[in-house]
Structure formats: structure tokens, C-alpha cells
Amino acid sequence: AQSVTQLGSHVSVSEGALVLLRCNYSSSVPPYLFWYVQYPNQGLQLLLKYTTGATLVKGINGFEAEFKKSETSFHLTKPSAHMSDAAEYFCAVSENRDDKIIFGKGTRLHILP
Amino acid sequence: NAGVMQNPRHLVRRRGQEARLRCSPMKGHSHVYWYRQLPEEGLKFMVYLQKENIIDESGMPKERFSAEFPKEGPSILRIQQVVRGDSAAYFCASSPMTHRRVGYGYTFGSGTRLTVV
Numbered sequence: 347a348q349s350v351t352q353l354g355s356h357v358s359v360s361e362g363a364l365v366l367l368r369c370n371y372s373s374s375v376p377p378y379l380f381w382y383v384q385y386p387n388q389g390l391q392l393l394l395k396y397t398t399g400a401t402l403v404k405g406i407n408g409f410e411a412e413f414k415k416s417e418t419s420f421h422l423t424k425p426s427a428h429m430s431d432a433a434e435y436f437c438a439v440s441e442n443r444d445d446k447i448i449f450g451k452g453t454r455l456h457i458l459p
Numbered sequence: 460n461a462g463v464m465q466n467p468r469h470l471v472r473r474r475g476q477e478a479r480l481r482c483s484p485m486k487g488h489s490h491v492y493w494y495r496q497l498p499e500e501g502l503k504f505m506v507y508l509q510k511e512n513i514i515d516e517s518g519m520p521k522e523r524f525s526a527e528f529p530k531e532g533p534s535i536l537r538i539q540q541v542v543r544g545d546s547a548a549y550f551c552a553s554s555p556m557t558h559r560r561v562g563y564g565y566t567f568g569s570g571t572r573l574t575v576v
Contacts, residue, residue: 355499380564389463389550389567390502436501446492446515447565451501 348373348439350450358456365409365424367453369437372418379420380438380447381411390436396420407431432457463488463553464533465568472541472575480536480571484553491534492565493526496548508534541575548572 353368371377378397382390394405401413407430411422420437437450464483472478484491490509494502507515508528519526523541528534538545549572552565 382567387569389465389569390552390565391567392564395564445490446504446507448504449494449502451499 348377348441348448350437350439350448352435352437352450352453354453355451356454356456358458359427360458361429362426365422365427365431365455367422367435367437367455369411369420369422369450370418371420371437371439373439373441375441378440378447379411379413380440381405381409381420381422382436382438382449383407384434384436384452386433393422393435427455427457429457429459431455463551463566463568465549465551465571467571468569470571470573472573474542474575475540478538478541478545478573478575480538480549480551480573481533482536482551482553482568483533484551485555485566488553488555488566490554490556491528492552492554493534493536494550494552496550496570502550505536538573541573543575546573546575 349372351370380395381393383393384390393409394403396403396413404410409424411420434452434454436452438447440447466481492507493505496502504518506519506526511530523539525537548570550570551568554565
């Protein structure tokens, strides 16, 4: 069965610094991988996804993630953090034979002025 | 083009009462998923429905919880005889087809925050 591990429930970075949120997954078949963002008291918004093809995926708001099969990782990065990036980020996986998406526990990103 | 609509946004129930949470999927979406979010636990899958069918309810508690998605009207998540441990945010998501065919992902609603007092 698939699962997702997000390292670090809270991550703090300074405004303008690199953002790196870590995600490792477990799946018995080639997975679909997702990053979602949740702002306070709101639902989840899709940031980016990997299905097939290019392993470096670009999303909204300057975020990108790289699928590394050998490391079973899908880390999320952004070169320069902005105050508006403060939110909770969820990594998620879905096996291509199973319709439901399994979410990690989330990482809350804090941006320091 | 309205997104996924959930209501109410906030719901307070006393222990032992029933809670009914509604979800209207995006126009053209025929697949609905319900998730529960507890602090520090992320989102837990509960149930996946298509019109008039429950496809996967492996995440639903065995008792007190039920879900439906009728031919007409919104999807309903029903919790009978609520207890304090049911307090959580409940999110609904929808997709136009089995998302795995195109890796669509979901569109989420803003959630219903249930508080049991």
C-alpha cells in the first residue's frame, strides 16, 4: 500500500531564502505524486503534480518538485521565499491503479522577516 | 464556474446529535471524495463515491458514519450520535473522472469544521 512521509512538521525559512520541503513516498507501482497547499481556514489547492514524463515539475507560485525514483522522493523547492508562502503543504501519492489519494501529515512553512 | 461547495462552513453539535455535511462537486464532476483532517495528522481518506454508488469506503469508521451521493443533489456525509472525537475539519473533493486516468488530482472545497460540545 502506498504511503507518504513528510520530514519536519514545521519548517522556518527567512524571506528570500531557499524553501525545501521534503517528501518520501512508498508505492508498489509507478505513482502519481502531488503537492497541495492549504492556507488558514481554507481547502487544499493543487500546487503541482507528477504523472509521467519529465521528472522536474513546475507548479504555481514559483514552486517546483523533482521526482527521484531511486530515492523515492518528491521534494518541493522554491528559490526565494515570500511572506505569502506561509501555509501548510501536503505531499500526496496515488498509485495508478487506485483512485484515492493518500496524503502526508503536512509541513507548516513559516517565513521569517 | 463555482468550485466545490461545502456547507455549512462551521457546525456545532452536542454529543449524541446528528451531523450532516453537504458537498456539491464542481459542475461536470461525477466523483466525490471525503477526507477528515485532525490537527497534526494530515488528511485521512474516508470514502469515494460516484453518483448513486460507493466505490471505496475503506476509511470510514464502521459505526455512526455514512455517506451518499444521490442522482440529484449534493453528496452527504452523515455522522450519527456524535462524540467529542468527531470534532475535525471535513473536506470534500471532486474530480471529473477517475483521476488516475489523467493524474487530474482533485479540486477541494473549503471544508466543514465540526465541533462537538
